[in-house]
Amino acid sequence: MWSRRRFLEAVSALPVTFGFAGTAAPAAAAKAAAGKARDYFAELGVRPFINAAGTYTAMTASLMPPEVIAAYEFASKHFVMLDELHDKVGERIATLLRAEGAMVTCGAASALTLGTAAVLTGKDTQKMVELPNLANMKSEVIIQKAHRFGYDHAVRNCGVRLVEVETPEDVDRAVNDKTAMMLFYNAAAPPGPIPDVEFVRLGKKHGIPTFNDAAADVPPVENFWKYTGMGFDLVAFSGGKGIRGPQSAGLLLGRKDLIEAARLNAPPNGNTVGRGMKVNKEEMLGMLVALERFVKMDHALEGKEFERRAELIRASATAVPGVKAEVFVPPVSNHVPHIRVTWDGGDEAAAAAVVKAMKDGEPSIAIRNEKEALVVGVWMMQPGEDKVVARRLRQVLEKKA
Numbered sequence: 001m002w003s004r005r006r007f008l009e010a011v012s013a014l015p016v017t018f019g020f021a022g023t024a025a026p027a028a029a030a031k032a033a034a035g036k037a038r039d040y041f042a043e044l045g046v047r048p049f050i051n052a053a054g055t056y057t058a059m060t061a062s063l064m065p066p067e068v069i070a071a072y073e074f075a076s077k078h079f080v081m082l083d084e085l086h087d088k089v090g091e092r093i094a095t096l097l098r099a100e101g102a103m104v105t106c107g108a109a110s111a112l113t114l115g116t117a118a119v120l121t122g123k124d125t126q127k128m129v130e131l132p133n134l135a136n137m138k139s140e141v142i143i144q145k146a147h148r149f150g151y152d153h154a155v156r157n158c159g160v161r162l163v164e165v166e167t168p169e170d171v172d173r174a175v176n177d178k179t180a181m182m183l184f185y186n187a188a189a190p191p192g193p194i195p196d197v198e199f200v201r202l203g204k205k206h207g208i209p210t211f212n213d214a215a216a217d218v219p220p221v222e223n224f225w226k227y228t229g230m231g232f233d234l235v236a237f238s239g240g241k242g243i244r245g246p247q248s249a250g251l252l253l254g255r256k257d258l259i260e261a262a263r264l265n266a267p268p269n270g271n272t273v274g275r276g277m278k279v280n281k282e283e284m285l286g287m288l289v290a291l292e293r294f295v296k297m298d299h300a301l302e303g304k305e306f307e308r309r310a311e312l313i314r315a316s317a318t319a320v321p322g323v324k325a326e327v328f329v330p331p332v333s334n335h336v337p338h339i340r341v342t343w344d345g346g347d348e349a350a351a352a353a354v355v356k357a358m359k360d361g362e363p364s365i366a367i368r369n370e371k372e373a374l375v376v377g378v379w380m381m382q383p384g385e386d387k388v389v390a391r392r393l394r395q396v397l398e399k400k401a
Contacts, residue, residue, distance in 0.1 A: 049364035052389045054334055054377035055216065055241035059366055062244045062380055064286065071289040072246065075282040082268050082281065089284045090259070093251070096291055098225035101259030103252050104239070104287045105266070108215035110277040111236035111252035112154035116141070117273050118234075118261035119181045119209050120158055128265055131273040132159025138180035142171060142208070144192040144199075147185035151213065155183060158273060166193060168202055175206045184232070186214040187333040200231040209233040209258070215250075216333040218242050219299055228253055239283075242336075242379070245290030246283045303336070309378035309386035310337040316390035317341050320397045334377070341374040343397065348372050350400060357396045365389055 041048055055061045064072070086103065094102040105111040120137050121127035127137055141155060145164040152162060160180060165171050171182070171194070182203045189196055196212070203210035212227045215238040227235045234254035240247030252262055266274040310327045317325040322344040327337050343350075351369035358365040365388070367376050376393070378386060 047364055049359065049366045050382075050385045050389060051366055051380040052358075052376050052378070052385075053366045053368045053380075054338075055238075055380060057247070061238075061240040061247045062242070063382075064246065064290070065244055065293065067293050068245060068286045068290045072282045072286040075280075075285040078281075080281055085281055085284055086263065086279075089288050090263075092288055093291060094253070094259075096295055097228075097251075097253060099228050099235075099253040101254060101256035103259055103263055103266070104279050104284045105236075105250040105252050106248050106277045106279050106283070107240075107250040108213065108236045108238040109151055109154040109250070110274070111250045112151065112211075112213060113157045114262040114266050114274050114277065115211055115234040115236060115252050115254070115258065116155045116158045116160065116181065117265040118258045119211070120160070121265065122257075122261050123264060125264070128269075128272050131265075132157065134159045138178050140174075140176070140178045141181045141183050142174050142179060143183045143185070144188070144194055146190075146192040147183070147188045149185050149188065149213075151215075152183070152185075168194060168198060171202045171206075175208060179206070179208055182208050182210045184210060184212045186212055186217050186227075189332065196227070196230060196232075203233070204231065209255075212236070216241050217335070218294070219303075219335055221295060221299055224253070224295075234258055239287050239290065242334075243287075243290050243294050245287040249279065249283045249287040251287070251291075306337045306378050309381060310339050310376075312386050313376055313378065313390045313393060314339050316394045317397060320394055323397055334379075336377070336379045338378070339374075339376040340370075341376065341393075341397075342372060346372050354396055354400050357400065358392060361392060361396070363388065365392055367393070 051059055053059055090101065090103045094100065105114055117131060120134070121131065130136070139160055140163050141160045142163050142165055143152070145166050148164065156162065163174050165174050182199065184196060184199050200210050210232050211234040212232040213236050214223060214227060215236060217223050218237060219242055232254065234252065237251040239245035239249035239251055252259065265272045267278040269275070314325040314327055317323050317339070323341065324343065325339055325341045327339055329335060329337055348369070348371045351372050351374055354374055355367055355369050358367050367374055369375065376389065381389065
């Protein structure tokens with residue numbers, strides 16, 4: 001019997017086509033026999049959808065552009081030494097993103113774990129073996145209370161205790177000989193009362209490394225060098241969201257010595273806290289090409305296209321009596337145009353029903369709701385899908401609103 005790993009390895013080596021479910025497996029096999037591309041999702045009974053929500057991991061985030069797929073495929077056909085590729089890709093990315101050091105990780109959460117491990121162990125291989133036993137290491141990480149988030153477990157994987165603060169004076173009181181690091185969650189700035197510049201200043205004042213989780217915070221492209229330029233010692237980014245690299249890839253940027261220590265805590269090195277966080281050659285090369293593409297692309301032109309899509313959907317929704325809709329741009333994470341839709345008498349249950357109706361319809365469309373409001377994201381749509389979403393949303397709202 002095939003294991004899940006063997007199945008995924010086999011599927012990853014094959015070209016992927018996107019289609020809607022409904023075709024029976026025998027029919028798909030017949031098409032393949034006739035020389036047509038297989039529809040693997042149809043064979044598996046998995047239904048693709050139009051992504052009108054955003055770059056959420058559960059929705060498989062983003063789609064890799066052709067250049068990234070080409071790099072991924074190229075890497076799949078050759079053997080190289082993994083450490084050598086890590087070195088060369090890291091050097092290229094560091095130059096591209098104006099950082100002292102850089103490495104590709106298996107997602108932003110992995111970057112958080114490896115960066116924390118680097119701060120704790122430095123290049124001491126014995127300490128790497130001992131993690132998460134911190135008997136001979138510092139063991140506390142300072143974080144703003146408002147910055148506690150669903151991914152701080154990635155930092156706690158290393159055995160540290162998070163110490164919550166709310167003011168600069170709290171930071172001064174919290175720092176002691178056990179303090180290893182100060183963690184900043186960029187998506188919560190605000191409501192976190194200590195701004196990023198002040199947080200870095202406090203870290204420098206006490207000689208404590210500062211780490212910024214900016215996972216979903218590009219675009220804008222300038223954020224790649226904004227936070228390291230500000231003085232953060234480490235910054236984590238997700239690779240498979242707006243950058244449109246491989247979904248399971250991420251980035252760790254920052255001080256060269258800490259990046260080198262993070263590398264030692266990561267594969268192919270064994271007996272480390274990061275041993276399970278493997279990044280393959282395809283992801284490394286794909287991430288590099290995705291970044292090269294992202295840095296040089298015309299973001300202003302892309303932004304205008306996002307605005308056009310958002311306005312089309314907003315206008316279509318508000319054509320329904322009683323429906324209100326506005327275009328908005330989140331201040332930090334996912335900093336691109338979205339549409340917020342509400343209607344007279346609508347509540348959270350009604351909004352959830354619209355989300356379900358959109359998902360269950362034909363074609364399947366993923367949107368989301370925040371309490372009584374529907375939220376539509378336009379940046380992961382493929383050309384022409386904005387018209388489909390606008391039409392379907394209006395049809396569903398006419399029945400629900």
